[in-house]
């Protein structure tokens with residue numbers, strides 16, 4: 507509130523500087539570095555969210571491919587639309603793109619990935635955790651393979667779904683990522699704020715030019731209330747993760763899946779054999795109309811979504827489910843349950859009984 511009411515200055519103005527707003531931004535960067543295990547000399551540049559961060563990473567990747575004869579791009583078919591749509595556009599414009607497939611559990615197929623690789627690979631963008639299934643990809647192994655074939659490749663990860671939900675700081679291999687996208691609203695920060703983490707040695711061209719804010723890397727007046735919000739959210743998330751919150755969140759999700767099967771023995775959950783985020787379940791109930799369920803339960807105060815909420819306006823079924831080998835009908839029936847540390851077993855019981863009542867009547 508203070509940054510909207512009493513300290514509402516422009517951070518770049520003399521007044522804002524005098525009021526210590528630059529320090530507020532520095533503290534927010536430190537909170538993000540700590541949450542993601544980044545080093546002090548890794549840069550954190552704030553953007554309007556992960557969509558912009560992804561667009562920026564891809565634009566830099568495309569620039570590098572353009573400077574390298576025979577250069578090409580690696581990504582997967584299950585990335586978030588903000589990656590897929592941008593990379594498909596590059597492909598339409600003539601850039602070579604190779605797509606990593608997934609297996610039935612939704613994991614990158616590492617054997618097939620390895621067969622795609624050669625030393626002309628200039629840019630790779632692979633997600634850490636999936637936005638619909640919650641599947642945590644074998645990203646460290648993928649990075650090791652990529653580095654073995656192309657040491658100069660710029661490697662980006664859209665880690666938006668993982669950051670703030672699981673400890674991502676622990677893996678040495680993830681430290682080899684050059685660019686990492688995140689979004690504040692995935693860990694209870696405000697909407698409309700996110701960023702790109704840039705490893706110390708990596709030099710990027712800006713995507714958005716203008717007033718030269720953020721060391722000329724991302725122009726535009728800094729959104730101080732949102733930056734202060736994401737800073738606090740990062741600090742709290744880190745504390746919660748350290749206090750073992752993931753296991754507690756997973757208990758609630760596992761309870762949901764166990765009870766779902768008891769109520770609806772033919773229900774199925776995507777990626778349930780894979781390593782997943784602790785809070786996500788992407789499930790189907792054969793014969794049930796997912797659109798109808800989401801609408802009816804929304805009116806009763808239960809917030810479920812069809813696929814990822816950012817694409818729930820879309821009438822096409824989950825492309826990820828189709829790529830995992832599910833039928834069109836099965837993919838159309840999917841609903842995403844995602845919980846937070848605030849979700850209780852009691853709420854899960856209410857959800858399930860409403861679901862049962864609705865499907866029985």
Ligand code: PLP
Pocket residue numbers: 554555556557558586588633635636637664665666667688689690698699700814816
């Ligand atoms: N990437 C992933 C994996 C996401 O889940 C989302 C949003 O849900 C985004 C990118 C887009 O994030 P934002 O809404 O902050 O632009």
